[in-house]
Amino acid sequence: MAINTAPYVEAFRRFRSSLAQAVDFTDPNFTNSAITRERFNRVMQARAGLVDLIPAASQADPDTGVARVIDALAPKNADDVALQEAEARKVQILLGAGRSLEVLIKEASPLRLAAIAQWIEVSPEALGSADPAGVIAEVRELVFQQLVDAGVPEAVLERDVTLDAAVVAAWRDVLTEALEGAASLGALSRLARLDQRGYAALGLDESVQRDIELDFQVGRLDSLHLRHDAVRVR
Numbered sequence: 188m189a190i191n192t193a194p195y196v197e198a199f200r201r202f203r204s205s206l207a208q209a210v211d212f213t214d215p216n217f218t219n220s221a222i223t224r225e226r227f228n229r230v231m232q233a234r235a236g237l238v239d240l241i242p243a244a245s246q247a248d249p250d251t252g253v254a255r256v257i258d259a260l261a262p263k264n265a266d267d268v269a270l271q272e273a274e275a276r277k278v279q280i281l282l283g284a285g286r287s288l289e290v291l292i293k294e295a296s297p298l299r300l301a302a303i304a305q306w307i308e309v310s311p312e313a314l315g316s317a318d319p320a321g322v323i324a325e326v327r328e329l330v331f332q333q334l335v336d337a338g339v340p341e342a343v344l345e346r347d348v349t350l351d352a353a354v355v356a357a358w359r360d361v362l363t364e365a366l367e368g369a370a371s372l373g374a375l376s377r378l379a380r381l382d383q384r385g386y387a388a389l390g391l392d393e394s395v396q397r398d399i400e401l402d403f404q405v406g407r408l409d410s411l412h413l414r415h416d417a418v419r420v421r
Contacts, residue, residue: 205233252345260301274302
């Protein structure tokens, strides 16, 4: 990874610190309603400050290269269809027996990887998820990485081009979701996989209870409908 993600780490940590300061604001010269209004204004100021630091969508499009590789795995004829369908059935049986999809991907042949990349879109794992697009993207990224590790030429060629964009995209998702509350588990797990050092620097595992309480307080302020203008991400 060639990109420096330290500014994103700092942006996230500074934002969370600003939120904590905002919800704790008090002033003996203010009425209770004025204190609430000022707390909310400070939350919105923190959000506006974070928006300016979120990478633009144009910097975070890793999907093109990955999609080219994944699309090339699609069956070309009836024989390919039959082979991939057979592999997809085996995958479902193995999952039903308790095997992990991530482990199956790491152990998969190119044929099974192709089947998984096509099957995941209609899989129970995706269809039953609150974030099906996130599940599909994460699995296809794992398939892509396994193809790279296996030395598949097309995947290797795309790797360097897509890696930095994938990292930026993961940070963009986390920072964007953080604007309105806790980042989703899918966004955080994707970040942890793509930028282990950056994720660890956030210290989220050590601040779970504090973060839950902070998000609850911010949510209460939001529920008062004091907002006039939404904060927009580029």
